Amino acid sequence: MTPQTRTSLKELQNLDQAIAAIRSSAQSFDLLLEEVNAPVARLEQEVEALEKRLTELKLEENRIELTIEERRVRAAKLQERMDAVRNVREEAAVHAELEMVRRALESEEQEALSLLDQIKRLEERSEEQEAAHQEALAEVGPHREELVEEQQSADGKLEALQAERDAFAAGIDLGERRIYDSIMAGARDVAVAELTQDGACGNCYNMVPLQIQNQIRHGEGMIRCEGCGVILTPESEEGLALAREEGERIERALRTSTDQRDEERAALSEAEALEEAEQAAVAEATTAEASAAKDSGPISDDPAPDMMSGSVFDTLAAEVAIEGQPVASDGALAEVLGLKAVTEDVVSNVVPAEELAIAAVTED
DSSP states (O other), X not given: OOHHHHHHHHHHHHHHHHHHXXXXXXXXXXXXXXXXXXXXXXXXXXXXXXXXXXXXXHHHHHHHHHHHHHHHHHHHHHHHHXXXXXXXXXXXXXXXHHHHHHHHHHHHHHHHHHHHHHHHHHHHHHHHHHHHHHHHHHHHHHHHHHHHHHHHHHXXXXXXXXXXXXXXXXXXXXXXXXHHHHHHTTTOSOSEEEBOTTSBBTTTOOBOOHHHHHHHHHOOSOEEOTTTOOEEXXXXXXXXXXXXXXXXXXXXXXXXXXXXXHHHHHHHHHHHHHHHHHHHHHHHHHHHHHHHHHHTOXXXXXXXXXTTSTHHXXXXXXXXXXTTOOOSOHHHHHHHHHHHHHHHHXXXXXXXXXXXXXXXXXXX
């Protein structure tokens, strides 16, 4: 496959893709027109239904009018016959028939009046629906005309592109064009794809072996992708430029992501440092409070003095001496010491009550 053929197939593919896009757009116009015409079509159907019903009622009313006219003629004839009868029996028969005709005539006249009332109401409703229909037509008319013009323009472009495509395809080798058409016939948008910069298929991105890549770049045979079946061609300058642009875009995105991550980490580190500083300040304040409490003096944990021991009197004498108050006289001090001795004797001579009780039982 020559470079000229490859270029021709790519251009043919571009034409086919443009035709497919315009055809899809033209098909969408049908849905848009149907959506725009929906309110108008609904009102039009209602108007047609009312007109049909009016026609039926008018036909029914005409039929009843004819029947009423016939009843009146029949009643007139019976009345004439009634005047001409000569016996009672015939008069009774004619009278009975005349009464029956009159009752039927009265019923049909009531039915005719009811039909006339229905016809009047339906005519009023039909006029209202017709006015609404005309209003809807005036409202959607400009938009509908615009869509119709766009649809006609798309149809014209489609015909022109189709003619251009047929003329262009006639200049391509028949065998290669058949292969191309067979690929596009499978409801696919791509039949020719370039190799990517790293040697992959530009359609399915499966890697192509190096030997096959060399054949595609330097050979003239038609080589198709083993993965998706498209015709592979070498990279074009435009494709390489697009690949470089895509690589730069990815690199910029990665750089931006890295910068954002670094900023987030810096903000997190700053927050952690502030938290540690706050914790250190709290610990320092707690230590200062503990030191201040310790310097104010410890609370005495000494037990209460034993009143039965001699240390009470020693303590009393010591306190008197510490306070700097001299003992009044040696006699006072002797009195204190004497009281101490007496107390010690009493304590030493006290026998527990339990021991006395045991001794008494033993003696008995």
